[in-house]
Amino acid sequence: MKAYLTRRYRFSASHRLHNDAMTAEENSATYGKCNNPHGHGHNYVLEVTVSGQVDPSTGMVCNLADLDGFIEQEIVERYGHMNLNTLDEFQKLVPTTENLCLEIFDRLQKGFRPAKVEKIRIEETMMNSFEYAGGGELAH
């Protein structure tokens, strides 16, 4: 029987939204306060949804300790308390939460083996969030 499991994680990071290919005026018009040269930060919430058959012996889709360990090591360690603009993946990519979704999903899909990574959701603030399922449509 297939089941879906979602777990929430948190990390805090700073970023500045700025595209070198645009003029100062364009950057300011596009990104508003987020273009402040000194950056600003968020308490991000990351929700990871994985799926798989429920193992009849353990009753689990995957061991939560494996998922926690992977997220801690590969995601929270990498992004937590960092300035996103200083990371390799954001040297040529604006660290919007849309782009952060793509990066994190990619790392999970490439590295996490115990279950299928279905979807991630990132809350940038209480009032906005972003979902990505590898580019396809969400089931619902």
Place this chain on the structure above:
Amino acid sequence: MVYLTRRTEFSASHYYHNPEFSAEENRRIFGKCNNPHGHGHNYTLEVTVKGEIDSKSGFVVDLKQLKDIMNREVIDALDHRHLNKEVPEFEHQVPTSENLAVAIWKRLQPKLSVARLHRVRLYETSDLFVDFYGEA
């Protein structure tokens, strides 16, 4: 495809009453919600849009634009209003959260040009919400 959800809140009053039903039927079907003096809720609205990431800006949609559209089309029309008496959609329709979610979809959908509307989720209370995907 990336999905973006923005949340907002509004407070409004309403009561449930269908003039085609008898007084007894209205009471039986709508219960306490049929109180003619109305009652209110703090609604939470989540609007989800979908689209591809613009390679230049890194955005699916400008959040400020989305917020402005939500404020103009929904909040200004519904916040601190009596839905039955002040919102045209409910002149001849019971303002249930189901009907309200559909009405909000119809208000927002034609105004969104960059990203497409995916879902309207309306919480009437923290324990009760309605999802509408624009399906017939």
